Amino acid sequence: MDDKLISRLRADTPGCAEVLHFNNAGAALQPEPVYQAVTAHLALEYKTGGYEAKLQAQGKLDHFYTAFATLLNAQPEEIAYAENATRAWDMAFYSIPFKPGDRILTSQAEYASNYMAYLQVAQRFGAKIDVIANDESGQLCVKQLENAIDADVKLITISHIPTQGGLVNPAIEIGRIASKYHILYLLDACQSVGQMPIDVKEIGCSILTGTGRKYLRGPRGTGFLFVKNSIMNSLDPPFVDLHAATWIDHERFELRPDAKRFENWESFFAGKIGLSVAVDYALDIGLSAIHDRIWYLAETFRNRLAELPGITVQDQGEDKCGIVTFTKAHENASAVYRRLLARGINTSVATADSARLDMGPRGLQEMVRASVHYYNTEEEIERFCEVLIASDD
Numbered sequence: 001m002d003d004k005l006i007s008r009l010r011a012d013t014p015g016c017a018e019v020l021h022f023n024n025a026g027a028a029l030q031p032e033p034v035y036q037a038v039t040a041h042l043a044l045e046y047k048t049g050g051y052e053a054k055l056q057a058q059g060k061l062d063h064f065y066t067a068f069a070t071l072l073n074a075q076p077e078e079i080a081y082a083e084n085a086t087r088a089w090d091m092a093f094y095s096i097p098f099k100p101g102d103r104i105l106t107s108q109a110e111y112a113s114n115y116m117a118y119l120q121v122a123q124r125f126g127a128k129i130d131v132i133a134n135d136e137s138g139q140l141c142v143k144q145l146e147n148a149i150d151a152d153v154k155l156i157t158i159s160h161i162p163t164q165g166g167l168v169n170p171a172i173e174i175g176r177i178a179s180k181y182h183i184l185y186l187l188d189a190c191q192s193v194g195q196m197p198i199d200v201k202e203i204g205c206s207i208l209t210g211t212g213r214k215y216l217r218g219p220r221g222t223g224f225l226f227v228k229n230s231i232m233n234s235l236d237p238p239f240v241d242l243h244a245a246t247w248i249d250h251e252r253f254e255l256r257p258d259a260k261r262f263e264n265w266e267s268f269f270a271g272k273i274g275l276s277v278a279v280d281y282a283l284d285i286g287l288s289a290i291h292d293r294i295w296y297l298a299e300t301f302r303n304r305l306a307e308l309p310g311i312t313v314q315d316q317g318e319d320k321c322g323i324v325t326f327t328k329a330h331e332n333a334s335a336v337y338r339r340l341l342a343r344g345i346n347t348s349v350a351t352a353d354s355a356r357l358d359m360g361p362r363g364l365q366e367m368v369r370a371s372v373h374y375y376n377t378e379e380e381i382e383r384f385c386e387v388l389i390a391s392d393d
Contacts, residue, residue: 001285001293001374009285009375020380023346025163025191025323025371027213027220030274031281038219038274045270053269060273067279071287072208072226073199077258080225081272085190085211086113088225091262092186092207093117093157095235100126102154107132107140107169108361109162112354114188118157127154131357138316142173149177155184161191164350164359164367165325166298167317168192175204184231190214195294195322195373197287206231212271215294215322215373218278219271227259241265285374293374294322301372301381308389314367325350325367328388333366336388340368343387 001009010016015029041060044053054061065076072079082088093114098121106118108131118129130148135141140158156178160171171187178185187205189198194215200208208226212218227235237244237255243265245253255261282290301324305311310329328336333349340347350369352359359365370384 001289005285006293006375006377010377013375016375018344020345020383022370022372022376022380022384023348024373024376025214025369026348028194028215028217028373029375030217030219031278033281034218034274034278037277038270041270041273050269057269057273060276061269064272064276067276067283068224068226071193071198071279071283073201074226075229078226078229078232080227080259080262081267081275082209082223082225082263083221083268085188085209085223088209088223088262089114089186089188090117091237092209092225092227092235094121094238095262096155096184097234097236098125098127098154101152102127103150103152104129105132105145105148105153105156106130107158107162108134109138109140109159109164109167109169109355109358110157111159111163111188111190112356114157114159115357128152134316137318139167139318140169140174142170142177145174146177149181149183153181153183155186157186157188159188159190161189161195161321161323162355162358163191164355164369165317166302166315166320166323168196168319168321169317170319171203171205175202178206179204191323192321194282194290196291200226200228212275212278216275216278216282217373218275219268221268222271222275224275225259225262227262232257232259232261237262290374294372295320297372297374297376297378297381298322298324300378301370301384304381304385305388308385311388314362314364322373323369323371325369327364327367333368336368340384340387345384345387 012031013029021029065079068079069076104118121127132145185205186207189208189210193210206228212222213220241264244261245255247253302313305313312327314325337349347370350367352365
């Protein structure tokens with residue numbers, strides 16, 4: 001990205017003038033068009049009524065499906081809207097018909113909410129959880145994954161980019177194994193969609209889920225789900241309503257044939273419209289350009305942090321993204337977070353209770369998570385580092 005484009009993107013992001021925002025893996029700053037889209041629909045509801053506003057905005061709401069189909073290289077009927085990434089993931093995962101002895105293969109870096117769901121279906125249905133070891137770089141070992149395959153494997157499920165660091169798991173290589181052995185493949189792309197190109201056909205996943213608020217720069221309370229057409233009818237949603245299904249008679253109902261079977265009737269329509277605009281905004285910039293900018297800033301940031309006394313960068317993996325994690329000698333991560341926040345610098349804290357299989361064995365209880373986006377700058381990195389090593393005022 002050239003300086004002119006970056007200046008335009010920052011001008012489109014009023015928050016850049018208010019804070020130094022390195023918490024994009026939590027929730028990115030919204031660009032002006034997204035904010036305007038959300039508030040315009042809320043104003044329409046305020047003036048005309050919620051049902052009536054939906055009728056007037058139907059074209060914008062329908063655009064959600066074509067926008068995500070373009071973003072993910074999918075079909076519109078393979079896309080569903082959800083209230084958040086967790087609900088999207090849950091609707092897909094709990095639709096899978098597990099039985100005793102079914103094996104779930106996952107990674108050491110798996111997110112707490114996902115892993116607790118694995119534990120729940122293991123308790124309910126007698127499924128088994130097998131955690132695939134990391135390779136020497138810290139990412140899931142593809143060779144060990146393939147060696148673990150047998151006739152009982154029901155599902156391969158991983159977080160593409162785990163919440164607790166810059167690691168990017170080898171999703172495409174994992175997809176090749178899933179396809180080779182005809183195994184369902186669920187990819188949690190909560191942190192990856194919006195900061196890199198995502199092509200569900202290239203990845204080979206059966207299901208993909210994500211959020212609006214992170215790298216897509218959409219509103220909070222929005223999420224999305226991709227389900228491959230060829231497996232749609234093998235999945236039975238854990239609950240349905242009159243939007244997801246049709247009530248045929250007093251003994252029968254029929255699920256929708258498309259991914260809307262995972263939706264429900266009531267929805268945050270302003271958020272759905274805003275998320276569509278966020279997707280269009282990202283597509284207009286180009287996901288390859290976004291990837292290159294974020295990866296450049298993150299690598300610059302890691303290198304700069306590594307030069308600072310007492311700072312240890314904790315990111316793992318062969319490929320590292322825009323999430324940068326570190327620890328500081330003699331100051332715990334929560335204290336660093338509070339000190340930075342008081343100086344107008346936004347970060348977050350990654351804790352062991354969200355990634356026990358990863359952080360625990362590494363002897364880490366918490367880390368500062370500082371995640372960059374394309375609108376961040378080299379000057380902000382320098383400012384961050386200056387404040388980080390300064391004494392507490």
